[in-house]
Amino acid sequence: MRMLSLAIAVTIALAIVSLFIGVSNISLLGLLSASPEERPMQVLLISRIPRTLAIILSGSAMAVAGLVMQMIVRNRFVEPSTAGTTESASLGFLVATLVVPGWPLMGKMLIAAGFALAGTALFLRILRAVPLRDVMLVPLVGIMLGGIVGAVASFIAYRFELLPSLLAWNMGDFSGILRGRYELLWIGFGCAVLAYIAADRFTVAGMGRDFTTNLGLNYQRVMVLGLVIVSLVSATVLVTAGSIPFLGLIIPNLVSLMVGDNMRRTVPWVVVMGAGFVLACDVLGRIIRFPYEIPISVVVGVIGSAVFLYLLLRTRRHA
């Protein structure tokens, strides 16, 4: 518990740092002396606070989505970007942009979530079709499925001259976040809360179908709940910030190394570490080439793939 409070404190400190980094200089003193209509306060309210909130919400939601996914697939190496979920969501968003351009973002997000759900269900279907003796095969199939869905999306985007937008969605970036452009993420965060409420069910489902049924739980229903949570989170994060690779993979794995696998205990950790990790990466991306920014997906991509490699090669030594 003390460790968790420490982690929370670090995350809050990072959030405060995040508020005060940017081209427009804001100091605490300037804020206190200025009236609410003046520039520093406006920058803070319109740009900095929404951005920081967006980072915290999407970081924690994506990390929880990864955790839920690992529970229901029963494999440590899956997360939305290694199961075709992210790519399906971006295909859905593309289709929504083409077919119903006039819809509000909320509607398009729901279409993206529907595609994400279908893509993930397809992934699970493929996994069920073959007996998988090999843990590594699951993420491999998922990444490839993502590649295929991604190719379909690029082809459609190419035909309708939307390739730049597709590239932009696939490149997670918080620099465009302003007030009014991030609120959808609260839905994703709500899903994370839902995952916490249902945590025990997922822990049980993680023990397998027969075990779950034996305990009197409806396995199918838990699976569907998990899939809906994962798809909604992926879709909300995708349409607001763009995709953030590997986040849902490394955070739950690191947490599981630290505190074990009981989801009731791990969810708070995953939330805090997910938010803290993305905050740290975002701060890094903003100061390393100030005043320019390096998109979050690039920073997380570098760190995330390195940690993923470490996790993969570490398992081998233990196996």
Add this chain to the structure above:
Amino acid sequence: MPEAATTLVPAPGLRRIGGLSRPAFVLLVLGALTLISIVCFMVLGAKGSWSFVIPFRGRKLLALCLVAYSVAISTVLFQTVTNNRILTPSIMGFDALYVLLTTATVFFLGVGALTGIDPQLRFGIEIVAMVVFSGLLFRWLFLGEERNLTLLVLVGIVFGILFRSLSQFMQRMLDPNAFQVLQDSFFASFATVDTTLLFIASGVVVLVSLVAMRLAHTFDVLALGRSHAINLGIDYRRTVVIILMLVSVLVAVSTALVGPITFFGLLVATLAHSLVGNSRHCYVLPAAALLAITCLVGGQTILERIFAFDTALSIIIEFLGGIVFIILVLRRAAR
């Protein structure tokens, strides 16, 4: 892992088609197809004077052929050496490594490296760096103890992602002009092949082919697997290292010309193996090369002249290749 090795069919000529053995027949058909697609590429839709069209399209054709040849040969050899039919150099992140090296050159030496230095010289330097780095990486991955194939593939893919992210990272650190120049050269497109490197690239490919030919007698033996190969008197370590070096040079050539394409090699190597019906390299290697040329030149002609989609070929290849890959992986897992 004996699975790839078992396909050495004792009598490849058992099934004869029109007086020819099956592999010979396949090669003949593929050769004809290649010729047809080359002719179509050169002739279809040509307007204006031939003295312009022929050198203009000829350069493009040569570039496409070089790419096809490099991808096909490097993939087949890589699969032979690693003794499996699923891994390919690009799946293992070879071409991402090349992109990373190119980006790193610009990053550390400045944009001058991209515009100031003679591109041929720069390409030469990049090839050397590529051989050194991939040599280190693959020594570590393949020459140690026998490893689980799926783990290797996954590690390769994640290495690819790491290399790509690192290059993106460095590209973002560059100033916007250099970023634009680099970005353009790394989007795989067969319509806008880079022809400045044609001369040196052809030279490199010929050189690699000569070296490969001197090693040709070892290919079929290596395909039997490590222990058999050693038993049959192959200097395993040395041969494998040389072949992996050749493979990385070929990958550098194809990536420099058109940019990274993940699944093309897998597609042609798989098709070549199943068409030829046995794993003798004297049939598989030419079959794969001819197939690759047919796919690229023919596919580009069809898309460009008939459907007017000029950059879509790489997307279609990724789509088909991804499906083939999943099928291969799942079939292997189901066994």
